[in-house]
Amino acid sequence: MTQFYQPKLRLTQIMKEPGGKTVADAVTAATEAVGKLSDRAVVYVDQTLAQLDAAFAALPPAFEAQALAPIYQYANNLIGAASTARLVALDRTAYDFCDLVDRMSANGRWDRQAIKVYIDALHLFRRGDIGEAAVEGVTAGLKRVRQHYLAANTPAPKAG
C-alpha cells in the first residue's frame, strides 16, 4: 500500500537562521575556493589519463564488457575535474568519450581505433595551448568518429 508523508526538513529551518551569507557572496567564495584547486586538478587529470592509457593497453583482443568498464570510469572521473583544471575542451571530450564507450558496452562491440582516437584527443587537450579553431576541428573529427561507430554498430529500430 502506498503511503504519503509530509516530512518537515530541519534544513529548511537551519537555512533561515539569522546570519549566513547572501547567495552572491557564497557563490563568489565558493568559486574562489574551487579556483584554488586548479593545480591539484591538473595533477589528478594527468594521473587519470595515465590510468586510461593503462586500461587501453590492457584491452584483450576480443570484446569484453568488463574490460571497457575501467575506461568508462576513468573517462567519467575526468568530467568536472578537467573543468576545475580549466581544461574545458578535455572535459567535454571526456563526456563524449563516456557516451561512446557506453554505446560500445550496450552494443557488445568495440572499435579500438575509435577509443584510441579519443584518448589521443584527451592528451592533446591536456596541453591546454590548443587554439579555439583547432579545438573545434578536433571536436568535429571526434564527432565523425562517434557517428561512424554508431552508424556501423547501432541496430536499426524494429518496424511498427
Add this chain to the structure above:
Amino acid sequence: MALYADNKAHFNLKYATILLADSGSMDMDIMVSMMMGFGAKTLHKQETIAGAKNLINKTILDLVVVGATLGDGDGCDLVRWIRREVAEPNRFVPVLMIVGHTAISRISKARDCGASLILAKPLTPMVLIERIIWVAREGRSFVDCESYAGPDRRFKFTGPPQGANGRRKDDLSGHVSTVARAANMSQEQIDAMMAPRKVSL
C-alpha cells in the same frame, strides 16, 4: 525569513550537518570547497557505502551529497538504503546526487533510487546553491510503496508513468505513446524531469 536563490537573498548553512559521499578525491575536494564557500562548518566525508552507513546510523544529517560511485559500490545503493532502512529523520534527508555522464538510463536509476535532485558535472557553485535552497524550501511529499521510497517523483501533473496504472484517485490512463531510445540528458532536461528551477518560499 524567506529562502530565495537570487543574488541578494540570505541563507545560513553554518549549523547544517552535511554528509559528502564520493570515492573520487578530486570530486570530494570540489564539493568541500564549495560547501565551505557557502559557509557550511560541519562536513562529514565518506568514501565508501560502509563508512557512510555507519555515520548515518549515528548522526542526524541535514543534507547528503552523494556521487554516482563510491569505493565499495554504487551511490544509488546508498540512497536506496537511506530511503528504505534508516529511521527518521535521516530517512527523509534531502539527497543530491552528482553524476558525470548523464545517459538517460543512469539518470532514471538515480531518480528511482530516491535522490531528491540530480546534478550533472561539471558542477558550478551557483547551480549547487540553487538546488540546495530548492530542496530546503520545497514541500514535496515522501512516497513509500513496494517499488519506491523517496521524494515524490512527479513534478508535472501528467498522470502515472507510461504503461502503469495510476495509484491515485485522480490518475487517468497512463498510456500515451512509445518512447524511442533517447540521447543523454542535459542539466535542463534533468531539471525538467526532477524539479522546476525557480525557488522561493
